[in-house]
Amino acid sequence: MVISTKDLTFTFGEQKVVKSLSLQVPEGSIYGFLGPNGAGKTTTIKLLLNLLKTQEGSIFVFEKELQSNRIEILSQIGSLIEQPAIYLHLTGKENLLNRALLLQIPANRVDEMLSLVHLTDAAHKKAGQYSLGMKQRLGIALALLSNPKLLILDEPTNGLDPNGIIEIRELLIKLVKEHQKTVFISSHLLGEIERMATHVGIINHGELLFQGSIKELEALSQSLVQIEAENTVDAANFLKRNNFAVADVNDQYIYVPFASKQQMGEINNLLNQNSYTIYSINKQHKDLEKLFLAITQNA
Amino acid sequence: MGFWSAVLLPLLLCLLVFVGFYSKSGQLSHQPGMVLWIQFSAVILGSMGSLILPMLIVFIAYSVNSIEHKADTWKTLFSLPISKFSVYAAKYLYAFFLVFLCLTLFVLFTLGLGNLLSVLKPELKFNEYSIMGLLTQVYFKLFLSALGILSIQFLLSLLFRDFLKPMGIGFVATITGVILAANNWKYDYLFPYSHPMLAIKTMEEGVKKVPGPGGTLQITIDIFSREIFISLAIALVIFAIGYVIVLKKSVK
Numbered sequence: 001m002v003i004s005t006k007d008l009t010f011t012f013g014e015q016k017v018v019k020s021l022s023l024q025v026p027e028g029s030i031y032g033f034l035g036p037n038g039a040g041k042t043t044t045i046k047l048l049l050n051l052l053k054t055q056e057g058s059i060f061v062f063e064k065e066l067q068s069n070r071i072e073i074l075s076q077i078g079s080l081i082e083q084p085a086i087y088l089h090l091t092g093k094e095n096l097l098n099r100a101l102l103l104q105i106p107a108n109r110v111d112e113m114l115s116l117v118h119l120t121d122a123a124h125k126k127a128g129q130y131s132l133g134m135k136q137r138l139g140i141a142l143a144l145l146s147n148p149k150l151l152i153l154d155e156p157t158n159g160l161d162p163n164g165i166i167e168i169r170e171l172l173i174k175l176v177k178e179h180q181k182t183v184f185i186s187s188h189l190l191g192e193i194e195r196m197a198t199h200v201g202i203i204n205h206g207e208l209l210f211q212g213s214i215k216e217l218e219a220l221s222q223s224l225v226q227i228e229a230e231n232t233v234d235a236a237n238f239l240k241r242n243n244f245a246v247a248d249v250n251d252q253y254i255y256v257p258f259a260s261k262q263q264m265g266e267i268n269n270l271l272n273q274n275s276y277t278i279y280s281i282n283k284q285h286k287d288l289e290k291l292f293l294a295i296t297q298n299a
Numbered sequence: 300m301g302f303w304s305a306v307l308l309p310l311l312l313c314l315l316v317f318v319g320f321y322s323k324s325g326q327l328s329h330q331p332g333m334v335l336w337i338q339f340s341a342v343i344l345g346s347m348g349s350l351i352l353p354m355l356i357v358f359i360a361y362s363v364n365s366i367e368h369k370a371d372t373w374k375t376l377f378s379l380p381i382s383k384f385s386v387y388a389a390k391y392l393y394a395f396f397l398v399f400l401c402l403t404l405f406v407l408f409t410l411g412l413g414n415l416l417s418v419l420k421p422e423l424k425f426n427e428y429s430i431m432g433l434l435t436q437v438y439f440k441l442f443l444s445a446l447g448i449l450s451i452q453f454l455l456s457l458l459f460r461d462f463l464k465p466m467g468i469g470f471v472a473t474i475t476g477v478i479l480a481a482n483n484w485k486y487d488y489l490f491p492y493s494h495p496m497l498a499i500k501t502m503e504e505g506v507k508k509v510p511g512p513g514g515t516l517q518i519t520i521d522i523f524s525r526e527i528f529i530s531l532a533i534a535l536v537i538f539a540i541g542y543v544i545v546l547k548k549s550v551k
Contacts, residue, residue, distance in 0.1 A: 049378040052549045075380030085372040103379065142375075 001063070002027050002150055002182045003048065008057035010043055010206075017043045019206040020057065025184055025199070030176055032197035032214075033186040036296055040206040041186040042082060045154050048184075049079055061150070078148035080156055084139025088128035092119050092138050095127055096145060103146050113141040116171070133164040140168065144175075151175070153185045157192055169196050190292040204296040220291060223258035224248075225267065226284045230277035242270060258283055304358055305401035308351070313408035316342045320416055320423070335423060336430040339416075340409050344437065344499055347405065350473065352441065352495045353448055356398060357469035360452035361462055363394045368460045387545045391538065394453055398445060402438045409434060437499075440522045444498035447491030447530035450537035457541065488526040491533050497526045 003025035010018040117137040417425030455465035476492030
């Protein structure tokens with residue numbers, strides 16, 4: 001495990017922001033850390049970076065206790081917390097050179113990073129004039145500069161346009177696949193994460209509600225048969241009388257939990273034979289987004 | 300920003316006095332060299348010590364810290380594999396260096412412009428006396444006397460994001476310091492914001508009290524007077540307290 005926390009609890013004044021969190025982030029994974037705004041994601045990340053002092057519980061990074069091995073552990077982590085921290089009066093390149101100087105990294109790595117995040121052309125422009133996406137990319141370049149084994153990114157795609165989001169997603173997938181890195185990425189949008197994450201942790205009100213691989217999350221979501229009919233309410237009642245469970249009904253669709261293809265055929269026949277007009281019938285995966293909402297709202 | 304203020308301030312102030320002396324050279328030409336030098340540097344010192352030096356320190360301490368507040372880079376600095384002490388001490392040292400640079404430049408500009416005056420207006424007998432050793436000592440003392448303020452202002456600027464709090468506290472404290480020192484309050488040497496003015500005052504007393512042989516003034520400077528020790532002690536203690544705060548403080 002690259003990150004492993006046990007019963008991590010953090011209190012701001014009276015309010016418990018993080019409640020006995022036990023994260024398990026395996027090596028080589030892209031771990032999506034999901035939760036609505038104010039769920040405790042940033043607090044957790046600050047705890048992982050030792051910016052906030054651990055009050056209760058323990059944090060192990062690379063199998064080492066964080067507090068007592070702070071510098072050794074931090075030297076293998078690259079991080080981006082909320083909006084990237086950039087000196088606006090310096091150019092993009094100067095920002096990177098400044099960091100390289102601080103960390104005693106050879107300066108040629110700066111140019112590599114600039115081309116990696118496609119900022120070579122804007123290298124000599126003041127960072128204050130960068131667009132939000134460019135700042136975010138510069139922030140990622142800063143995080144990657146020391147060639148860390150673990151990347152901790154807090155909402156790195158915040159404020160990016162779809163192109164920027166795709167670019168960052170591809171960059172992260174490449175880093176994990178080709179450079180054996182581990183990425184811990186937080187977000188409040190599941191849709192943004194689900195296409196790259198290998199593992200997911202879902203947090204709300206400081207509590208971890210789900211943790212596992214993306215496959216396990218998908219398995220949780222049940223497939224449905226979606227039936228588009230002329231008179232959905234009558235059709236639904238008719239199905240109920242014939243011992244089909246109806247998950248949901250609205251003006252256009254009836255949803256029945258999916259069991260097998262035979263079951264779909266039976267429903268089709270039954271409705272047709274009893275002269276209910278059906279426009280369409282198909283199988284539908286419960287969208288992960290809905291699942292995410294369901295998980296976070298039930299808590 | 301802090302850097303340029305540390306360079307421009309001595310330049311401007313010395314130039315102003317230079318222009319003043321240049322235009323009034325007629326009235327001053329009968330003075331002996333030593334008195335001229337002392338007048339020349341005393342005008343600069345007088346305005347510097349009481350008000351400008353403390354305010355400059357307020358500003359330097361602010362600018363060194365605000366750069367991180369503004370760019371929101373404290374969290375990044377403290378999540379780098381660098382010990383917290385290094386970050387804190389490096390920041391402090393830079394502010395320390397700026398104050399030192401500023402006062403060094405004061406010495407250099409005073410000397411340089413004084414000598415320039417004696418070239419431009421030979422009737423001013425600046426060349427009769429060398430004030431270099433004395434001036435260096437004076438400014439060194441001033442520097443030491445300012446360290447207490449530096450530590451306090453540095454810590455305030457580190458803790459508060461905005462300019463108004465450290466600036467307001469610094470301003471009020473400076474005025475208080477000047478009033479205390481001017482009124483010779485019994486315990487004024489305990490108040491760090493009084494130290495620069497006290498340092499200058501004790502040196503003025505040094506001039507008056509010791510008339511030397513042959514009618515010339517003998518000037519002795521007691522660098523390590525009471526308020527200097529207090530200033531150094533405060534500087535050290537506040538620096539240590541600041542470090543403890545940085546260690547304990549959570550970065551938001």
